[in-house]
Amino acid sequence: MSSWRSRSRQSNSSRISEEQINDLVSKLQMILPETRIRNNDRVSSARVLQETCNYIKSLHREVDDLSERLAELLETTDMTSSQAAIIRSLLM
Amino acid sequence: MEAESSTSNQQRKRKRSASESSEKPAQFTWRTDKEHRLYSSKLLEALRRVRSGSGSPRTDPPRSRAVREAADRALAISARGRTRWSRAILSNRSIKLKSNRIRVPCPARPKRAELERIHSADQEKKKSVVLQSKAKVLGRLVPGCKKLSFPTLLEEASDYIKALEMQVKAMSALTEILSMIGGGTEGAPGNGMLQEGVASAGAGAGTSTGTGTDSIPPPA
Numbered sequence: 665m666s667s668w669r670s671r672s673r674q675s676n677s678s679r680i681s682e683e684q685i686n687d688l689v690s691k692l693q694m695i696l697p698e699t700r701i702r703n704n705d706r707v708s709s710a711r712v713l714q715e716t717c718n719y720i721k722s723l724h725r726e727v728d729d730l731s732e733r734l735a736e737l738l739e740t741t742d743m744t745s746s747q748a749a750i751i752r753s754l755l756m
Numbered sequence: 757m758e759a760e761s762s763t764s765n766q767q768r769k770r771k772r773s774a775s776e777s778s779e780k781p782a783q784f785t786w787r788t789d790k791e792h793r794l795y796s797s798k799l800l801e802a803l804r805r806v807r808s809g810s811g812s813p814r815t816d817p818p819r820s821r822a823v824r825e826a827a828d829r830a831l832a833i834s835a836r837g838r839t840r841w842s843r844a845i846l847s848n849r850s851i852k853l854k855s856n857r858i859r860v861p862c863p864a865r866p867k868r869a870e871l872e873r874i875h876s877a878d879q880e881k882k883k884s885v886v887l888q889s890k891a892k893v894l895g896r897l898v899p900g901c902k903k904l905s906f907p908t909l910l911e912e913a914s915d916y917i918k919a920l921e922m923q924v925k926a927m928s929a930l931t932e933i934l935s936m937i938g939g940g941t942e943g944a945p946g947n948g949m950l951q952e953g954v955a956s957a958g959a960g961a962g963t964s965t966g967t968g969t970d971s972i973p974p975p976a
Binding site: 684685688689691692695696709710713714716717719720721723724726727728730731732733734735737738739741747748751752754 | 796797800801803804819820821822823824827828883886887890891893894897898906907910911913914916917918920921923924927928930931933934935937
């Protein structure tokens with residue numbers, strides 16, 4: 665089903681210039697921890713997109729794990745407002 | 757943007773925000789300390805609400821999901837409405853839940869089929885088909901970005917990643933602190949002082965606020 669849609673989208677996307685896409689992809693590349701270390705020119709756009717998806721997935725997983733741990737910790741920890749203030753100052 | 761070869765986190769944070777603010781003054785950066793502080797406070801407040809909201813004992817999965825949602829919501833609020841993903845989080849929170857997770861594994865197959873169908877096309881088209889399918893996957897990962905144009909999607913994704921990194925950092929810092937307070941048997945004597953300080957603040961004494969260097973008996 666999406667091949668037709670992608671074809672029409674191709675004619676649309678060609679209006680968005682290659683340069684613009686490459687520029688954005690290189691910006692994304694600077695953010696990703698893996699591709700930033702490597703040489704800039706050698707990484708293809710598809711690779712960058714793949715890395716982006718993988719990175720977002722791993723970040724989601726980390727957040728989920730942290731949420732679980734925090735949920736357990738919150739159950740066992742009592743927290744008054746003064747304690748919360750201390751914790752907040754420690755976080756900074 | 758060129759001199760990004762520094763290794764320490766702090767330096768990278770400063771350089772990144774400096775170069776970004778010089779190139780694009782309108783571009784918001786997630787990496788400043790100020791944003792981190794703001795997010796941490798919001799996170800703490802949201803988590804306290806989660807805690808006080810569900811007083812009765814419940815099974816863990818709903819609780820951790822509540823924590824995750826509170827953290828995401830706090831993150832989205834910190835974005836102050838500039839980005840689509842943040843607005844999508846805030847508006848879709850009640851609807852989203854599990855349905856999104858089930859849908860994710862699907863798109864791997866259609867990509868191959870698409871490539872084979874456009875077998876006769878030139879390199880250019882093939883390349884953009886691959887990009888399109890990957891962009892679709894990406895659009896599913898970033899909330900609220902399924903039908904965006906390619907450039908917008910990339911921009912949203914880069915902002916989302918930076919925000920997620922900050923979220924991870926804030927949540928791990930909070931986890932560390934809470935585990936030091938609650939756990940008590942982990943490692944350094946510094947924990948004992950911290951525990952004493954926070955515990956006495958909770959009891960209302962309020963004199964030692966965690967920075968005390970007095971002789972406090974180590975935890976038994």
